[in-house]
Amino acid sequence: MPWKAEAGVLLAVALLGAGALGAVQPATGVPTEVVQLTQFGPAAGVLAVALLWPERIRARLAGTVRARRDTAGAGPGRNRADLLLLLTAPLIIALAAGAYALLDGDGDARLTDPRSLAHPFALIVLAQLIGACGEELGWRCYLQPLLRTRFGPLTASAAVGLLWGCWHVQVFAQRPAYAAGFLLGTVAMSVLLGLALEGVRAHRLLLAGGFHTLVNLGMLLTMDEEDGTVLPMALFGGACLLAAVPWVLRARRDGDLEPSVAPGRIPAAPHGAR
Structure with missing residues (x-):
């Protein structure tokens, strides 16, 4: 089927391209703290x-x-929904970092002063946004609409989240509990992103990339999961799951959870264009 061929090419090139970009990054001199070139896979x-x-x-x-x-025009609740999506990112970080501080007993040690980073924080923010958009162009702006030609929003979003998580192959070199927490986070974030962007007909890349950037920056400044510690990653996955629940309930309330899909067609915006 054509849609399967498209998805297969996207995933194969995304994986191989990320590997190649990661291999050449040391030679470019671009610090991974600023941006990881793998994001452009x-x-x-x-x-x-x-x-x-x-x-x-x-x-x-x-x-x-x-x-x-x-x-046909922006719906009355569109700006509010966009704002809620972007506010959900710091909510995830607050839930994860707060729980980590309570359970670990030494949460303050994980907070990083942006001024202490090796590179200007403004540069990191800009580079992170560009890198996040490099990912989201593939995941939320292409693969999500592609799968929505065949599946409902919840199924399509969960599938994109699982593929997104598995694309981070380096995670599977960590302990199983760490990888499980990471996959829970990617699937839950993908579900809330998919439902939040359902019917959005403009600026999808900026919204998805902005959310992604806020999460990445929050993890950089408040958590220490990068060294393979299981607890912060497990808490992060749980925080993502909690944050996704209101979006699922909202979609269920509005009857938008699993609308019918005409094969090959990208669904129009439910309840008016947004």
């Missing part, structure tokens, strides 16, 4: 799909930056 996957199927790429990426043509 999914963007490379989208480029490969665009070269193979140029006639399909415009429909898949509709709404990534500009509004789709089927958008």
Whole structure:
């Protein structure tokens, strides 16, 4: 099936491209604290799909930056939903870091002063946003709409989250509990992102990339999971799950959880264009 071929090419190039970019990063002199070049693997996957199927790429990426043509105007709750999505990222960090401080008993030691970083924090923020957008171009702006031509929003979002998590292959070199916490986090974040962006017909990349950036920066400044410590990663996964629940309940209340999908078509915005 064409959609399976598109997804397969995207994932293969995203994985191989990330590996190649990670291998050459030391030679570029770009510090991983500023940005990890592996984040541009999914963007490379989208480029490969665009070269193979140029006639399909415009429909898949509709709404990534500009509004789709089927958008009649912003719904009354759109700006509020966008703000809630971006506020959910610091909520996840607050839940995870707060629980870590309570359970570990030495949470203050994990807080990092942005001024103490080896590079200017403004540079890190900008680079993190660019890197996050490199990922989200593939995950939320291309793969999510692609799977939505076949599945409902919850199924498509969970599948993207699982693939997104497995794409971080280095996680599986850690202990199983660490990898499980990470996968729980990616699936839960993907579900809330997928539901929050359902029907969004403009600026999807900036919204998804902004959320992703806020989470990454929060982890950088408040947690120490990078050394393979299980507790902070498990708490992070749990915080993501808790944060996703209201979005699932909201979608269920509005009847948007599993709307019918016409094969090959990207669904229109429910309850009016957003």
